Structure formats: C-alpha cells, structure tokens
Amino acid sequence: MLYASTNSMNMKNAIVLLSGGMDSAVTLYLAKKEYMCRALIFDYGQKAKTEIGYAKKLAETAGVPYEISNITMPWKGSSLLDSAVSVPDASSGGQDDIPNTYVPARNMIFLSFGVSFAEATGAEAVFIGAHQMDFSNYPDCRDVFFKALQGAIDKGTREGILGKGIKIVTPIIDKRKEEIVRIGSKLGVPFEHTWSCYRDGAAPCGKCESCLFRMNAFEKAGIKEQVLSIKL
C-alpha cells in the first residue's frame, strides 16, 4: 500500500491511536493542531465492540483517515476480553490494586503497531491518550513506561537508527480527567461520538470504573454530557 509521506500543508505526519473513548478523542484533536494525522483503531476482541464504531465515526467527524488492525489474543487475560470473567463495577479496592480490566501489555502492543504504521508511512510521532492521574492503576499508562518504550523504539526501528526517529507523544499524561474534558470541549471534540463503557450495552452501564471516571470528570468540569441513545 502506498501512502504519501508529505502532505499539501507541509505539516508533519502522525499516527493517533484511537480507542473510541474520550481520552483518545481529545488526543486526536490536540494532535490535529500540529500534525497531519492518521488514526489507528484496534479490533482486539474487546467486549465493548461499540467503541470501534464510535472510533470510526470520530475519525470521520474529525476528517482523519483511519486504518483498523484486527488482532487476536487467544489467552485474553482480562475481563475486557474474556467472556468467562465479568467486567466488575467500579473498584472498591485500594489505590494500588490493578483491576482485572487490565489487559496485559495492551499499550505495548498498540504502540508497536502505531510505530510500525508510522515507519511505513513516514510519520514522526505516535500519539496515545494515556494519563496517569484519574486512571485504573494500569502499569502501561505511566509516563515511566512510555519513556522506557521510547528507548526501545530508538534502538529497534530503521527510523530510530538511520532516520529522524519516531516519538511517542502523550499530551494528556499528567492531566486530570476533568481537565481533559475542558480541553476537549474547547477544541470542539464531539464527545457524543465517544464511548467509555467497558461493557457493551445499548447505553453506557454507568457502573464500571470507566463510566464512573467519565461521569465524575464531566461533573467536575461542569459540562453536561450529550448522550447518544443509538449505537454507532
């Protein structure tokens, strides 16, 4: 497949990992300010299939071309993937607990695909909407992980060795969730085209940790959600 490595506006190129959730949506709109973006969406066996449709719709609304990577992980290892394990309601565990919604090595997998896509298309950056403030304690959402993975990218890609390099960019890594809502609101992010729920119902469950983080964030930001009643 051929991709143009430059574009009409002479902007730099970036890949944006797009989950369909609000964090990656805001990240996409932040990236768009400086880069010509391509979105990368994953169909990796998640129960919340709805988010894939939302991610596509979001990319279309933002005017950003996208690709979908299909992935199978037969070992699952997470309640987000394994039909034999229920997605729990928001955790009552301690702050240091890692809930069973953690998907082993997911961000390493997703970023590796993003780096591959970037290298194949001449993109200089891979954006990911991870943040380490109001989050579920996932080890692969911490800045220290992204910095370490950057080292591997610098050593293990053609671009890292011979070229200009490929950078992981985490623009909301230290933002609180309500700040992310405010930033997105100012940028015109269509939050109605984002899906945060870990479960896959006709509407968000309102009980899982991801729903709770989202509801709290909008409440603290003082912004009323526009809820879609349809599946995309």
Place this chain on the structure above:
Amino acid sequence: MLYASTNSMNMKNAIVLLSGGMDSAVTLYLAKKEYMCRALIFDYGQKAKTEIGYAKKLAETAGVPYEISNITMPWKGSSLLDSAVSVPDASSGGQDDIPNTYVPARNMIFLSFGVSFAEATGAEAVFIGAHQMDFSNYPDCRDVFFKALQGAIDKGTREGILGKGIKIVTPIIDKRKEEIVRIGSKLGVPFEHTWSCYRDGAAPCGKCESCLFRMNAFEKAGIKEQVLSIKL
C-alpha cells in the same frame, strides 16, 4: 481461557515465539531444556504462509502446545507483506543496508504479544530466536534493542512492577548461523519441519536472502539438509 500456572514437573513456564524458520526451531528446543514451553505463532499477512504450517507441525513434533495470533497490518511496509512489492533475491547491497524485507517494528509487535501471553499465563520468559551475526541487518534483531525493550517490560507490566518479572531470552543472539545448525542438530531439531524461504512456493526458492543464509549455514556446518517436497 484458563491456563495452569504451574505444571507437573515444577518447571518454570515460557513462551517461545515460533516462526516456522530454523532459528526459532532451535530456540524452542533450547528453551525446552529448562522450561515448560508454549509456542506462539503469528499469522500476520506474510506471503510465506507455508511457514505457519511448518511452525504448527514443529510445535506438535516438539510436543509443545501453541496458540496462533492473527494480526492485520494494513500499511504493510515490507516486501514480505505487500503484494505490490517483490521479495528481492539476496541483497547485493552493503552490509549497512536494511533490505525491503524488513517489517517495521515486527519484533516489538511479536514480543509484545509474547509478553501479554506470558503475563496471562504466569510465564516468566519469552524466547525469541533472533541473532545479530549472519542476518539481514534488521534493527530489531540486535541485542541492544532487546535490552531496551526489557526496560519497557519491567516498567509497563503487572509482573514487572509487582511480580517476578518477564524476561526476554535470546539464546542464539551471538551465534553464527552454522553454529545454530550444529546446536539444533545435536538437540534433534527436525529441520525438515522448518521453512526459511521468504517466498511461498512448492519448494524454497533458493535465491532470497533467507534461503541463502540457510544454505550457507548447512554447508558450513557440514550437515546435509533433508528437504521436504510437500507443503505442510
């Protein structure tokens, strides 16, 4: 899916990335000496689909259970994947050239899956049969890359932070290709169940770089190849 995290022989558990080629085959047999192994095979859109059948057959012959991860990389970025780009004959380029058979970030992707599989199943190690001696100058086959990626695994997995860690093991990283043949021969590796050719014919093409490395290795090791005439 449930996996037993211990086994009857109290051996440690490992994941072995299995391509169907000779290097990963020898690596599997080395790993088996110390670990209870599970193999991980990738169907990632490679032209050489034959290697997948060889990898399965090899795992079965070795008595090792395996999983297959299906992956789509719509951007391709390599002659091993892209039907619009021919796999070249063995390179006449300089030693520092990276041929178009390089697949961007492939080993980072494969190892990320291996780490995910390891974390989900309680395995302590992920074996990969990369080596940096007689190779095609791929940036992601160098020891310096694997060491850097180890840092990311230590920082970005539950096992890395809370547990015993997951180690990348590269037992043939500094072996010459003919040494790999000799080691495998002593271990009883069924080389007739390995496929090295980048192309997908009824028999290996004998002209691509991978075929040439293999033929030279067997010749230097003084071991005659048993060639299968059937596709597995």
